[in-house]
Amino acid sequence: MTVTNKSENEKYDEDFLKKFSRDFCRKIIELIDTTNLNILENILKKWIDNIDKNTENILESMQKHKENELLFSSIIGFFYQHGIGCIIDKNKALELYLISVNNNNIIIKINENFKESFIKLNIINEFEISSQNINVIIGKFLLSLFYYKDIILDERNFNNYLSSARKGDLVAQYNLGKYYYSGKEITQDYNKAFLWFSKSANDGYVKSQLSLGKCYYFGRGTEQDYKKAIEWYSKSAINEYAKGQYNLGLCYDSGIGTDKDKVKAFEWYSKSASNGYAKGQNELGRCYEFGKGVEKDFNKAFEWYSKSANNECAKAQNNLGDCYYYGKGVMQDYKMAFEWFSKSADNGCAEGQDSLGYCYKHSKGVEKNYEKAFIWHSKSARNGYGKGQNNLGDCYYYGRGIAQDYEKALKWYSKSADNGYAKGQNNLGYCYKHGKGVTKDYSKAFEWYYKSAINECAKGQYHLGYCYHYGIGTSINIEEAIIWYKKASKCGIVRASEELKKIQFIE
Incomplete structure (x- = not known):
């Protein structure tokens, strides 16, 4: 048979x-x-x-x-x-x-x-x-x-740009810089890209000002210099270039090249969004959703995610799907969430692909289908998304949509853990503790549980507490066990509460 x-x-x-x-x-x-x-x-x-x-x-x-x-x-x-x-x-x-x-x-x-x-x-x-x-x-x-x-x-295009660039055409100089920068069509040469961007940027061409800022930001064709990157992003932004405004917002948001300033980040995202740049609109939506530089406002978050999503920003399409999924700024609607997750996924967004897989796995806005869930988690995982890699690991671990395979589960949990995803770190620790797809190794189990716990994964906190409680991969330390059990218990992990009772009963 x-x-x-x-x-x-x-x-x-x-x-x-x-x-x-x-x-x-x-x-x-x-x-x-x-x-x-x-x-x-x-x-x-x-x-x-x-x-x-x-x-x-x-x-x-x-x-x-x-x-x-x-x-x-x-x-x-x-x-x-x-x-x-x-x-x-x-x-x-x-x-x-x-x-x-x-x-x-x-x-x-x-x-x-x-x-x-x-x-x-x-x-x-x-x-x-x-x-x-x-x-x-x-x-x-x-x-x-x-x-x-x-x-x-x-x-042919390169030669045309070269001829025009030598005659002082700012746009041709910018395009020539792009050719050298990308190396897609000719031999990549950051030094020449920097040279042509500089010529065009110094004469006021806003796209070159942004590109020159990127050269300084990443140290391509010149020494890395975040302050000079900010300087050129600022020139591009002040000259009303929406992408320059967005990049300047990112610098203030992350505090690279300048002091971190969420309010200024919000202001530049706002300008970029108002000038129609989809990524700026998406970031403005995130500011409103999470209260970055402005008070939380789910209605405005929904409004800007909608504009960005309709302008084909794949990440915004995923974020708009989240709004429908959780009822943020709009009535909860799993079917609409599924629709936007689908658009995001089709446009190559790893987050959207993972979200779509989640819908298929949990029957949200669509009939349950583990095979399709596996397909979309796979796409997300291959696109480097830590959460998608963890969820693909789950597919292999539990045999959902694919034959059960602990070794492949371990492989994807490892990728997720290396990407800093806390649940992936917890699951990798679990594999090492129980010998799933790998030889048992309590020391490595403890190591990954610890990383998961400090990254705020409740299950990781419980497992770390358990390691300290019973001396798994580390020395017994009841005080540490209590600390981590309490953190996990506050997050609703029932087993952590039960272990705390055991300790209290012994005492």
Whole structure:
């Protein structure tokens, strides 16, 4: 019976992968005549992210396929080029594209109509074509696009900017600085970026003033100097550039390059928000929600989150979802929360992806679906969000939406803990204490419980108290046990209260 199930699963994976390959090719055909080449890849990425399957699992299935080089190397290359289900590796992507074309003499010419090229390869109306040929065709397209964007299109733009910049065009100087700064289209050179930003900024171009501030802030092309960063952010902000106002607000908010001043941060966020900058609107909403530099006002928080969310700020869409979820500044509405979490998640916000997974896991605004919860927690986790990494660890630990796997649970709890997420630190401590996915190690359990406890996780405080109470990974210390039990008890951890009673009874 087990063998049959395995065979059925393999057949299912085979069918899915072949359909996925053909659908990927169809999507390219759909886009090539209607979409700017500079955003075509982003649309393909978004299409893959919206597939109702975990991208990490899709990649793994393609890689494990016995004929992966013949059938799927081109798409695997696309995954590596854009970090879909993996870490970005453009060298590996190029290698896979070259494998897929397999020394075939057919080259798709970038300067002719793409769809005509595909028609020449008899693919438009003939999807009986073999998966191997589809792989070759996709590989040739992606390889051509890979070279086209990085060499032809951007070299042409670069040369135009260089010519204009030398003639004193402030905008061209700024764009030239961007090319050198990003290193996306040419060899990255922060020194040259700094030079061109400086020329344009000193002549009053606000975007360059902001970019020059960033150079000083991060120490790129010059020595790191937060005060000079503030100076250039201020010039950009005073010249009414909304992004400069937002960045200046961030400096006052965090106290970098200046004294921390929540009131001034609020003032600059307000100016940025009023000038229509979505990120400024989101931060202004946070000021009102948490009372940063202004009195708490959930109604105004909701108002600014709404403006930012409708201006496509993914973090604001998540924050607006929170407003609906908890009833802050608006009537509680799980369906509306789910809707905004979905928009945030689709726009790549790790927080929104985790929130969406939570909705699926707990049936908030949508039917419970552990498989979809797993998919969205996975996306959030791979995007580096500590809470999402912890929740993905939970999926593996309890076998929700995926087969139970303590080692993978440990892996994601570890990532969450390293990111400073208190619940992840507690769960990692639990794994070490009980030998889940790792050899028991009471010293490490104590270490992670301690980090969790000082980061205000109630369960971590309880477990730390328990370690001190019974000498787990540390020496018995009843006074410390009482301190941490009390903290956990105040946060509603019943077991902490019970352990306190035991101590009091003994005394």
